[in-house]
Amino acid sequence: xxxxxxxxxxxxxxxxxxxxxxxxxxxxxxxxxxxxxxxxxxxxxxxxxxxxxxxxxxxxxxxxxxxxxxxxxxxxxxxxxxxxxxxxxxxxxxxxxxxxxxxxxxxxxxxxxxxxxxxxxxxxxxxxxxxxxxxxxxxxxxxxxxxxxxxxxxxxxxxxxxxxxxxxxxxxxxxxxxxxxxxxxxxxxxxxxxxxxxxxxxxxxxxxxxxxxxxxxxxxxxxxxxxxxxxxxxxxxxxxxxxxxxxxxxxxxxxxxxxxxxxxxxxxxxxxxxxxxxxxxxxxxxxxxxxxxxxxxxxxxxxxxxxxxxxxxxxxxxxxxxxxxxxxxxxxxxxxxxxxxxxxxxxxxxxxxxxxxxxxxxxxxxxxxxxxxxxxxxxxxxxxxxxxxxxxxxxxxxxxxxxxxxxxxxxxxxxxxxxxxxxxxxxxxxxxxxxxxxxxxxxxxxxxxxxxxxxxxxxxxxxxxxxxxxxxxxxxxxxxxxxxxxxxxxxxxxxxxxxxxxxxxxxxxxxxxxxxxxxxxxxxxxxxxxxxxxxxxxxxxxxxxxxxxxxxxxxxxxxxxxxxxxxxxxxxxxxxxxxxxxxxxxxxxxxxxxxxxxxxxxxxxxxxxxxxxxxxxxxxxxxxxxxxxxxxxxxxxxxxxxxxxxxxxxxxxxxxxxxxxxxxxxxxxxxxxxxxxxxxxxxxxxxxxxxxxxxxxxxxxxxxxxxxxxxxxxxxxxxxxxxxxxxxxxxxxxxxxxxxxxxxxxxxxxxxxxxxxxxxxxxxxxxxxxxxxxxxxxxxxxxxxxxxxxxxxxxxxxxxxxxxxxxxxxxxxxxxxx
Numbered sequence: 007x008x009x010x011x012x013x014x015x016x017x018x019x020x021x022x023x024x025x026x027x028x029x030x031x032x033x034x035x036x037x038x039x040x041x042x043x044x045x046x047x048x049x050x051x052x053x054x055x056x057x058x059x060x061x062x063x064x065x066x067x068x069x070x071x072x073x074x075x076x077x078x079x080x081x082x083x084x085x086x087x088x089x090x091x092x093x094x095x096x097x098x099x100x101x102x103x104x105x106x107x108x109x110x111x112x113x114x115x116x117x118x119x120x121x122x123x124x125x126x127x128x129x130x131x132x133x134x135x136x137x138x139x140x141x142x143x144x145x146x147x148x149x150x151x152x153x154x155x156x157x158x159x160x161x162x163x164x165x166x167x168x169x170x171x172x173x174x175x176x177x178x179x180x181x182x183x184x185x186x187x188x189x190x191x192x193x194x195x196x197x198x199x200x201x202x203x204x205x206x207x208x209x210x211x212x213x214x215x216x217x218x219x220x221x222x223x224x225x226x227x228x229x230x231x232x233x234x235x236x237x238x239x240x241x242x243x244x245x246x247x248x249x250x251x252x253x254x255x256x257x258x259x260x261x262x263x264x265x266x267x268x269x270x271x272x273x274x275x276x277x278x279x280x281x282x283x284x285x286x287x288x289x290x291x292x293x294x295x296x297x298x299x300x301x302x303x304x305x306x307x308x309x310x311x312x313x314x315x316x317x318x319x320x321x322x323x324x325x326x327x328x329x330x331x332x333x334x335x336x337x338x339x340x341x342x343x344x345x346x347x348x349x350x351x352x353x354x355x356x357x358x359x360x361x362x363x364x365x366x367x368x369x370x371x372x373x374x375x376x377x378x379x380x381x382x383x384x385x386x387x388x389x390x391x392x393x394x395x396x397x398x399x400x401x402x403x404x405x406x407x408x409x410x411x412x413x414x415x416x417x418x419x420x421x422x423x424x425x426x427x428x429x430x431x432x433x434x435x436x437x438x439x440x441x442x443x444x445x446x447x448x449x450x451x452x453x454x455x456x457x458x459x460x461x462x463x464x465x466x467x468x469x470x471x472x473x474x475x476x477x478x479x480x481x482x483x484x485x486x487x488x489x490x491x492x493x494x495x496x497x498x499x500x501x502x503x504x505x506x507x508x509x510x511x512x513x514x515x516x517x518x519x520x521x522x523x524x525x526x527x528x529x530x531x532x533x534x535x536x537x538x539x540x541x542x543x544x545x546x547x548x549x550x551x552x553x554x555x556x557x558x559x560x561x562x563x564x565x566x567x568x569x570x571x572x573x574x575x576x577x578x579x580x581x582x583x584x585x586x587x588x589x590x591x592x593x594x595x596x597x598x599x600x601x602x603x604x605x606x607x608x609x610x611x612x613x614x615x616x617x618x619x620x621x622x623x624x625x626x627x628x629x630x631x632x633x634x635x636x637x638x639x640x641x642x643x644x645x646x647x648x649x650x651x652x653x654x655x656x657x658x659x660x661x662x663x664x665x666x667x668x669x670x671x672x673x674x675x676x677x678x679x680x681x682x683x684x685x686x687x688x689x690x691x692x693x694x695x696x697x698x699x700x701x702x703x704x705x706x707x708x709x710x711x712x713x714x715x716x717x718x719x720x721x722x723x724x725x726x727x728x729x730x731x732x733x734x735x736x737x738x739x740x741x742x743x744x745x746x747x748x749x750x751x752x753x754x755x756x757x758x759x760x761x762x763x764x765x766x767x768x769x770x771x772x773x774x775x776x777x778x779x780x781x782x783x784x785x786x787x788x789x790x791x792x793x794x795x796x797x798x799x800x801x802x803x804x805x806x807x808x809x810x811x812x813x814x815x816x817x818x819x820x821x822x823x824x
Contacts, residue, residue, distance in 0.1 A: 007037060008054040010125075012062065014046050015072040022071065029069035033057055048073060059123075075123040077107055082118045082132065084111060086141040086228055088289070089240035090470045091430045095232065099139035103127055114475035117146060119410070140232040140239075160293070167290040173221045174283035178276070181214040185276035204270040208259040211275040215252060218279040222286060238430045244285055246434065247462035247795065251278035254455055272452045281463055281799040288803025292472075292810060309380040310401055314345035317389075334392040338383045346379040347394035355386030404491060404742075417499055418763055419474035425771075429470070433778070437461035440782040456795060460781035464798035465774055469805040473766035476813035481759030488821045489727070489742035490752050497738035500722050501756035503703045504656060507724075507749065508682070508694060508716070510708035511662035511669065514726055515676060515746070516638040518709075520550050522558030523619055524635035526610050529626075534564065536632045540624055542567040543582045543591050551620060554636045579622075590625040597623050597630070604630055618671025638672075645676045647746035652677065654753060657702075661685050661693055661716070690716035707749055724749060751821040762816050766809045773805045 014026055023041040026048060030039040035056035041048050050062060059075060066073035084096055093111045096118060100109040105126030111118045120132060129145055136143035184207070188194045200207040219226075229245030232238055251274040258269040315324050317335040327345045330336065335351065338344050344357070356368035359381040368384050371377055377390055379399040396402065441458035445451060478495045485492045492498050512518050525533040541559030544552035545566055559566070570583040578599065579592015590596060594611070597604060602625045604611065611621040611633055619637040623630065648658050659680040662669050669683035682693050690708075694716050697704045706713070706720035714736040717723030725737035726744045741748040777798070786792045 007051055009049070009051050010059060010062070010075075012048045012050070012059075012066070012073040012075055014041065014048050014066065015074060017041075017043060017046055017071060025069050026066055026071055026073075029065045030062060033061060033065055059126075075105075075107070076125065077121050078124045079119065079121045080129065080132075081146040082120065082136070082143040083146050084116055084118050084136065084141055084143050087111075087113060087116060087239075088228070089113070089430075090472075091237070091239040092141065092232070095139045095235075095237035095239065096136055096141055096143075098237070099135045100132060103131060103135055106132075112475045112479075113472055114479050118143065138235065139237055140228060140235050164290065164293050167286060167293060170221050171283065171286045171290050174218045174279065174286055177214045177218050178279040178283040181211055181218075181279050182276045184214070185211060185273065200270040204262050204267045207270055208255075208262045208273055211273055212255065212259055215255070215275040215279050218282050219248070219252060222282045225282070225285070238434060240430070242430060243433060243462045243465065244281065247437075247459040248278040248281055250455060251275070251281075251459055251795070274452075274455070277459065277795050280796045281459075284796070284799040284803050285463075288799075288806055291803070291807045309343070310399075311343040311345050311380075315339075316392075328396070330392055330395050332392055332395055335389050336392055337387065337389050339387050340383055340385050342383050344377055344379050344381050344383060344390075346392045347399045348377055348379075348390040348392045350375050350377060350388050350390045352390075353386055353388035355388050356384045358382040358384055404486065410493065417496060418760065418767075419495070425470065429465070429774075433461065433465040436465075436778065436782065444783060453792075456792065457781070457783050459795040460793050460798045461778060463795055464777040464781040464793070464802050469766075469770035469773060469809045472806060472809050472813075473770045474763050476810055477759050477762045477766060477816060480813055480816040481755055481762075481819075484816060484819050485752070485755050488748070488751060488755075489745075490748050490755065490821075491740040491742060492752070492755075493738050493740070497722055498756055498759055500703070501705070501739070501752055502760050504705040504722060504753060505702045506657040506659060506680075506697055507651060507705040507707060508659045508661050508697065508720070509678075509746075510690075510706075510713050510716075511660055511664065511672060512638060513709045514641075514707055515644045515660060515672065515678075516640055518638065520554035520620075520636045520638050522554055522634060523637045523639070524614060525632065526607060526614075526635070527632040528605065528607055528630050531626070531631050533632075534562075536624060537562070537634065538564050538567060539584055539587075539589055539626070539631075540591055540622070540634055542569055542584055543572075543580060543589055545569070551622060551636045555622070555634055558634075587626050588628075590628075591622060594621075594623060597625065600625070600628065602628055602630055607633055615667060616671060618668045618675070620668070640672065640675055641746060643745055643747045647749055648677050650747070650750040651753070654750065656753070659697070661690055663687065688715075691719040694719045705749075707746070709744075724752065748821070754821070755819060758816060758819055762813060766812055769812070770805065770809055773801075777801060777805075 017023060017026065020043060023043045026041045027039050030036055030048065030050055033052070035053035037051040037053070039048065039050045048066070052062070063073045087093065087096070090113060093113050096111045097109050100106055100118065100120060103122070105123035106120060107123070108121040109118060110120075118136075122132070133143045133145075183192065184194065184198060188200065194200075196202050198206045198210050225241045226245045226249070229239070229241035229243075233242040233245070255273045255275040255278070258273050261269040310327060312327055313324050314327050314330050314334075315322055315337045316330060317323075317337065318325075322337060330346050336345060336348060340355070350371055350373050352373065354370070354372045357371050357377060358368045359378055371388065376393075377388075378401070379394075380401045394400070397406075437458045440461055441454040444457050445454035474495075478498060481498055482492050492501075509515050522537070525537060527533055527536050537555070537559050541556045541564065544555050567584050571581075573581040575581060575592065575596060578596040579590065582589050582591075590600060590602070594604075602623075604623070607623075607630060611623070614621045614633065614635045617637075619635040621633045621635050624632050624634065651658050657679050658677070659682060660669065660673050660678045661682040662672075663685055664672075664683055666681070666683045669681050672678075673681045685693055690713065694704055694706055698719075698721070703721045705722040705724060706716045707724040707726070708714075708717055709726035713725075717725060717736040717738075722739065723737040724739045724741060727740055727742040739752050741752075781793050781798055783792060
C-alpha cells in the first residue's frame with residue numbers, strides 16, 4: 007500500500023470536499039481517502055499495483071477539481087547532444103520516469119527543464135535515466151553563480167572543436183590530394199603512385215585516415231552508444247557512414263595486398279576523413295554562433311557588481327555581494343552600481359535603471375524610495391537598507407524568467423519534435439534501401455556505398471532541432487533588453503495571434519493618481535483662494551479625490567489654513583469651518599440637500615462630467631463658490647500605443663469599474679473601440695471570457711490584484727511592471743517600464759520571432775526534403791550527376807549554420823517606441 011498527499015484546487019465548501027472524497031473512494035484499490043478543506047489537501051491510501059497517481063488525478067478531474075502533487079522544478083545541463091533526435095531521446099527517457107510531470111530539452115541552450123514529484127523521484131534517478139539514453143546530465147545551480155563557469159565551458163568546447171578541425175584538416179587535405187590529385191593530372195611521388203606501388207598508395211591513405219578518426223572518436227562513441235540504445239542521433243548517422251567508408255577502405259587495402267590491385271581505384275578513405283573534417287567545422291561554426299544567441303542572459307548576469315560597501319559595527323566594510331543580508335545598510339557612491347534591492351534611508355540621487363527597464367532617463371530617488379540592484383547611481387551618495395538579496399533581487403528574478411522562457415517550447419516546435427523523433431531511424435532505413443536498390447538494379451557495390459553514405463550524411467536533423475529554440479532565445483532576450491519580459495515560448499507564440507487587447511483603465515491607461523484638472527469660480531472668489539480653502543478642508547483626508555486637491559495645492563506651494571468643526575457627511579462630502587466661514591465641499595447631492603443653486607455652473611459641471619472628470623462643488627455660507635474638477639489623467643503614451651495596435655489590426659477594449667459616462671470620456675480621448683464599464687473587480691475575468699466566447703484571441707493588460715484572474719483567463723496576460731506581484735505572477739508578459747508602447751512592442755516581437763521560426767523550419771524541412779532524394783540518386787536516374795558524400799557533408803553543415811545566422815537577424819529588432 008502507498009500513502010499519498012495531493013493538493014486539490016477548485017474547492018470552495020464542505021460539499022466540494024465530500025465530492026472529491028466520494029470520487030476517489032470509488033476507485034479500485036483505494037483503502038481510505040480524506041479531504042481537508044482548510045489545507046486543501048487529499049490524503050489517500052491505495053494499492054499502487056492496481057492504481058496510479060494519474061488514475062487518482064483523472065478521477066478528481068472528472069469530479070470537477072484538480073489534484074496536484076507537490077512538485078519541484080529543476081534545470082539540468084545536458085552534454086553529448088548534437089541534434090533534434092538527441093533532444094527527443096532525452097525527453098523520452100525522462101518523461102517515462104514515474105513522478106515526472108513535464109520535461110523539456112532545449113538544444114540551443116543544452117539544458118533540460120524538468121518538473122517532477124520529489125516524493126517519487128530523486129535527482130540521481132533523473133541523471134541515471136539521461137545516462138542510459140547515452141548523454142550526461144548535471145544539475146544546473148544558481149544562474150548568477152555559474153555564469154563564469156558556463157562561459158568557460160563554452161569556450162573550452164569551442165577550442166576543442168577548433169583543435170579537432172585543424173588536426174583533421176592537416177591529415178585530410180594531403181589525403182584528398184593523394185586519393186584524387188592524380189585523377190586530375192596532379193603529380194604524385196613514384197613510391198605512392200597507384201600504378202607503380204598500389205600497396206603504398208593504400209597504406210599511406212590508411213595511415214593518414216587513422217588520426218582523423220581518432221581525433222573525432224567522440225562521434226563514434228556517442229553515435230554507436232545511442233544507436234545500440236535504440237535512440238540513434240546525428241552522430242549515429244555520421245558514425246555509420248564514415249565507418250562504412252573506412253571499413254570498405256580497409257577491406258580494399260587487404261585485397262590490394264592479396265594481389266587485386268584494381269581496388270586501388272576505390273579506397274574511400276578520403277571520403278571519411280573529409281566528411282569528419284567538414285562536420286567538425288560545421289559544429290565549430292554552430293557552437294560559435296549558438297554562443298551569440300544567449301548574449302542577453304550573459305549581459306544580464308554580468309550587470310550585478312561582485313562586492314558591496316555596507317555599514318557593519320558602525321564602520322564601512324567592503325564585502326562580497328553574497329554576504330549581504332536583508333537589513334544591511336548599503337552605501338553607494340556616484341558612478342557605482344547598486345549591489346542589491348532596497349529602500350533609501352539617507353541621501354538623494356538620480357539612478358539609471360535602463361538595464362532593467364530600457365528607460366534611458368535617470369530616475370530621481372530620495373528617502374523612502376525603492377532602488378533596484380545592478381542599476382547605476384549617477385550623481386549623489388546614498389545609503390539604503392537591503393530588502394532583497396541573492397535570488398530574491400529583481401535582477402535574479404528577471405534572469406530566472408528569461409532563462410525559463412528560453413528553456414520552454416513554443417507550440418510551433420512540437421511538429422519539429424515529433425518529426426525529428428522518427429527522422430533518424432527513417433533515414434537509416436532509406437540509406438540501406440536506396441543502396442540495396444541501386445546495387446540490385448545493376449550498379450556496382452561502390453556506387454551503392456556512395457548512395458548509402460550520402461543519404462546518411464545529408465539528412466542529419468541538426469537544423470531542425472535549432473530552428474525553434476534559437477529564435478525563442480533571441481526573441482525573449484531581445485524582449486528583456488527592451489523591458490518586455492516574456493515568460494514562455496507559448497506566450498511568445500500566442501501574442502502574435504491576438505485579435506483583441508483589453509486594457510484595465512486605472513493605473514494602466516491612466517496614471518492611477520487623480521489630479522486637479524479644472525478650477526471654476528463664482529461669486530467673486532479667486533482660483534487660488536478656492537483651492538486653498540478646499541485643500542485646507544481636505545487636509546488629512548484619505549479619500550482619493552480629497553488627496554488630489556491637497557496634492558494640487560502643495561504643488562503650487564500654497565499655505566493651508568486651520569479648520570474648525572469638521573463634519574464628514576457619508577456619501578456626500580464634508581462640512582468645515584475656516585476663518586468663521588462655513589464651507590461645504592462634496593458632490594451634487596450635497597448641494598441639492600442644502601438647496602444651494604449652482605446657477606451658471608450647472609452647465610459647466612455637466613461639461614466636465616462628460617469629459618470624464620469628477621466635479622467637486624464648494625459652497626461658502628450656503629452660496630456656490632466654485633467647482634474643482636478632479637480626474638485620473640491619461641498616461642502620456644496611452645493614445646500612441648492604441649493607435650499602433652490599430653495599425654496592426656487589433657481591436658482595443660477598456661475595462662473599468664467607473665460609470666459609463668466617465669469611461670466613455672476616457673475611451674474617446676485615447677481611441678478605444680469597445681468600453682466595458684461598471685464592471686466589478688471579480689467580474690473582469692468573466693468579461694474576458696465573453697470576448698473569448700466570440701471566437702477571439704484576447705490579451706489582457708492590467709496592474710492590480712483585482713486584475714490577476716482576468717490576466718490568467720486571457721490568452722495572453724500582460725502585467726504592468728509597476729503593478730502588484732500577484733498581477734505579475736498571473737501574467738505571461740511583464741512590462742518593466744510601465745509604458746503602454748511596450749504592448750505593441752511585445753506583439754511586434756512575437757510576430758518577428760514566429761516569422762523567423764517559420765523561415766528556419768521552412769529551410770530545415772525544405773533542405774532535408776530536397777537533399778535526401780538527391781542523395782538517393784534521383785538526379786542520376788534522369789541523367790544528372792551523383793551527389794558526392796563530401797558535398798553532402800558540406801551541405802549538411804551549412805544548413806545548421808544558415809538556420810542560426812537567420813535566427814541572429816532577430817538581433818536587429820527595433821521596439822515600437824523607437
